[in-house]
Amino acid sequence: MKGKLYLIPTTLGDTGISEVIPRKVIDIINDLDYFIVENIRTARRYNRKVSETKNINDITFFELNKHTKPEDVASFLQPCFSGKSIGIISEAGNPGIADPGALAVNLAHKKNIDVVPLVGPSSILMALISSGMNGQNFAFNGYLPVKDNERIKKIQYLERKSKSENQSQIFMETPFRNTKMLNAVLQSCKNTTLLCIAADISLPTEFIKTKTIAEWKKQKPELNKRPAIFIIQA
Amino acid sequence: MKGKLYLIPTTLGDTGISEVIPRKVIDIINDLDYFIVENIRTARRYNRKVSETKNINDITFFELNKHTKPEDVASFLQPCFSGKSIGIISEAGNPGIADPGALAVNLAHKKNIDVVPLVGPSSILMALISSGMNGQNFAFNGYLPVKDNERIKKIQYLERKSKSENQSQIFMETPFRNTKMLNAVLQSCKNTTLLCIAADISLPTEFIKTKTIAEWKKQKPELNKRPAIFIIQA
Numbered sequence: 325m326k327g328k329l330y331l332i333p334t335t336l337g338d339t340g341i342s343e344v345i346p347r348k349v350i351d352i353i354n355d356l357d358y359f360i361v362e363n364i365r366t367a368r369r370y371n372r373k374v375s376e377t378k379n380i381n382d383i384t385f386f387e388l389n390k391h392t393k394p395e396d397v398a399s400f401l402q403p404c405f406s407g408k409s410i411g412i413i414s415e416a417g418n419p420g421i422a423d424p425g426a427l428a429v430n431l432a433h434k435k436n437i438d439v440v441p442l443v444g445p446s447s448i449l450m451a452l453i454s455s456g457m458n459g460q461n462f463a464f465n466g467y468l469p470v471k472d473n474e475r476i477k478k479i480q481y482l483e484r485k486s487k488s489e490n491q492s493q494i495f496m497e498t499p500f501r502n503t504k505m506l507n508a509v510l511q512s513c514k515n516t517t518l519l520c521i522a523a524d525i526s527l528p529t530e531f532i533k534t535k536t537i538a539e540w541k542k543q544k545p546e547l548n549k550r551p552a553i554f555i556i557q558a
Numbered sequence: 559m560k561g562k563l564y565l566i567p568t569t570l571g572d573t574g575i576s577e578v579i580p581r582k583v584i585d586i587i588n589d590l591d592y593f594i595v596e597n598i599r600t601a602r603r604y605n606r607k608v609s610e611t612k613n614i615n616d617i618t619f620f621e622l623n624k625h626t627k628p629e630d631v632a633s634f635l636q637p638c639f640s641g642k643s644i645g646i647i648s649e650a651g652n653p654g655i656a657d658p659g660a661l662a663v664n665l666a667h668k669k670n671i672d673v674v675p676l677v678g679p680s681s682i683l684m685a686l687i688s689s690g691m692n693g694q695n696f697a698f699n700g701y702l703p704v705k706d707n708e709r710i711k712k713i714q715y716l717e718r719k720s721k722s723e724n725q726s727q728i729f730m731e732t733p734f735r736n737t738k739m740l741n742a743v744l745q746s747c748k749n750t751t752l753l754c755i756a757a758d759i760s761l762p763t764e765f766i767k768t769k770t771i772a773e774w775k776k777q778k779p780e781l782n783k784r785p786a787i788f789i790i791q792a
Binding site for chain 1: 565574576577578579580581582652653654655657659660661663664665666667672673674675677678679680682683684685686687688689690691692693694695696697698699700701725759760764766767768769
């Protein structure tokens with residue numbers, strides 16, 4: 325029997341494990357000896373947080389990030405062929421969304437290794453359902469361009485698209501650029517367009533509000549260094 | 559203090575609660591006395607499954623589905639103004655995705671009631687991360703048209719879009735029409751296009767595979783009456 329590739333969720337910040345991770349997922353993490361991870365230090369810390377009894381030294385970590393050579397990824401899946409299952413962990417939330425994990429998943433399908441998704445917090449999905457916006461038709465656009473004029477063009481393109489396709493448009497930014505991003509959105513969009521700001525999802529400081537651009541202009545939240553998801557609908 | 563609107567996840571089928579629902583979410587469900595639900599019978603059964611000690615007769619259920627008048631939804635949120643929190647539950651997975659729950663969430667924002675998303679299984683997200691496809695840029699398109707020629711047109715439109723925008727295209731079908739849907743996809747798409755079929759997610763019969771259309775044509779899975787998510791990438 326081949327081992328499986330488990331997609332392991334992590335917390336979105338400093339919350340208790342049992343707040344956002346189901347019991348079964350904790351048990352699976354405890355049973356695994358092999359992990360493909362974005363960052364070994366974070367993954368080790370997460371394993372320690374999930375289980376106080378597990379011996380971290382018995383775990384083999386393979387690092388998969390932007391520095392990893394694609395041809396090395398195949399070797400990470402080797403344990404599956406001797407019946408050992410592997411967990412894949414990203415820095416926050418679900419692997420495969422805004423990280424290089426999809427590479428390993430892709431390869432698992434080619435090698436006929438079962439891929440098993442596990443339940444955990446997804447900031448994108450949690451923001452969307454909390455926004456009250458169209459959940460039947462939505463798009464996630466990842467990170468927008470960093471350059472001012474390109475960013476504004478992209479925001480306006482997404483605003484038009486949300487209207488013409490009746491599709492909620494989700495995007496994000498690295499936390500230290502959130503204030504810039506918010507200003508760009510307020511500056512670029514029509515006053516009647518709806519904007520949902522979802523920051524610190526699942527954390528004690530969680531902030532989730534949907535308002536029109538005109539309303540947001542009157543009172544801007546402080547988003548600096550808080551992980552946030554933005555959703556617009558025109 | 560106003561009550562909150564909790565977005566309560568449910569299982570995607572007949573699995574144990576602790577497999578897919580975190581401990582904290584179970585505790586919150588136990589504490590709530592008011593629920594906005596798609597179907598009272600299902601919601602009552604779910605409450606009973608989550609807690610053997612809770613008295614179901616003490617719970618007030620408001621039904622929100624396609625038969626509900628939009629003007630009645632405001633009254634469902636009334637308990638929040640006397641400090642009582644409300645849970646919103648859909649038939650499967652997260653509320654607000656492919657159900658009328660977004661109406662209540664939308665109204666909560668207007669009435670300045672805090673909306674709190676809770677962690678649970680999302681077939682869309684779990685299918686996407688398991689597909690190995692582009693997780694930085696994806697769109698969920700809900701249900702496609704039922705009429706043969708319109709469906710084929712839509713599938714081909716999504717295939718072109720997945721190529722031109724480098725965006726994974728997710729869609730679904732009611733389980734008894736899955737075989738028809740699969741045939742339509744195999745018939746409409748190019749042989750080199752990737753198709754992920756994710757059926758019975760989180761259930762013991764879970765089936766998740768990504769293959770090219772050419773490969774799927776050689777061996778078609780039985781999908782009839784199994785809840786499934788389809789994802790294409792050209």
